[in-house]
Amino acid sequence: MPERLTSTSKARAKLRRLSQTAQKSLDRYIITVRGEPQSVLIGYDDFQSMKAAVELMQRPDVVEDIRAGLKELHEGKGVPLTEMKARVREAGRLRETNKLAEELAVESGVDSRIVETVMIHLGEKMMNVFSSKGSLFIPGVGEIVKDPRVDPLEETLILDRVSRESLRRALEQKGIRRAVKGTPANQKVSLPKAQKES
Amino acid sequence: MRDHLISPRAIERLADLNATDAELEIIATQVALLAKSPKLGYLLPFSDPRKLRRYDVGRFGLIYKFNDARVEVITIVR
DSSP, X not given: OOEEEEEHHHHHHTHHHHHHHHHHHOOEEEEEETTEEEEEEOOHHHHHHHHHHHHHHTOHHHHHHHHHHHHHHHTTOOEEGGGHHHHHHHHHHHHHHHHHXXXXXXXXXXXXXXXXXXXXXXXXXXXXXXXXXSEEEETTTEEEEOOTTSOHHXXXXXXXXXXXXXXXXXXXXXXXXXXXXXXXXXOEEOOOOOOOOO | OOOOEEXXXXXXXXXXXXXXXXXXXXXXXXXHHHHHOTTOSXXXXXXXXXXXXXXXXXXXXXXXXXXXXXXXXXXXXX
16 A cells, blocks of 8 residues: 655646556555645545444454454364354354353352353253153253154254253244143153144 | 355354344355455455455454455454
8 A cells, every 4th residue: 555645736637547546556645735745545445444444443342353363263273164054053052051051150159160061061961861761851841752753953952952941932933832741840841743744 | 166264253253143044144155255356345454454354244244354265254243
């Protein structure tokens, strides 16, 4: 982005060319009057870039994100774009788990990191039990029964959300019927029957 | 052709902003377009001014750079 001094009379005579060069080559022309700088002619893209940069530089979180993102890419931690959707979904779930951990930490008075660690390990163990036995009882929630006709991804989705409220939301989102039997500690969750092909 | 890349930080931001599957697909399509049109978006005078650009897709601003004809998304801004 070279900066060049030019007088008003020269700038006036070559305005069209200066304007084109400013836009194409990002040259900047400092217009002088009696040898003193008075104004600057820059390309429109350059102007927009400056505005965008000023806006971003005023946001320390964005500047930090740019530094961190550049570092990650430099270290070879970049994720192929083909995996973007799955990774964003995974990050969203992790965020939900963290939020649950924080809520439970406040309710129980236990450090949220400990709660989070317990939740993750408990989730893994529950998943193993569910996979091997085909069913799982969650205290305060109910029994989840494996239905071979259900997409395994849906089972995973349900098991990712352990709290009763989250489980209810997950089931509702998936249009899954939930049968409640007995006390809240003895609820039964029924997975959907396979849809008949029309 | 080598895959275009996105940083884990950008992934986090997309999750924070609750990007929908449809929006992610649009972003992927636009990144492919960027690879063919390297001059799209605003140059950012940050670090090396010739390398960083901002390109807006829907409600997201992609901060990206080129690396050997591959687009690398550095982060996402709103």
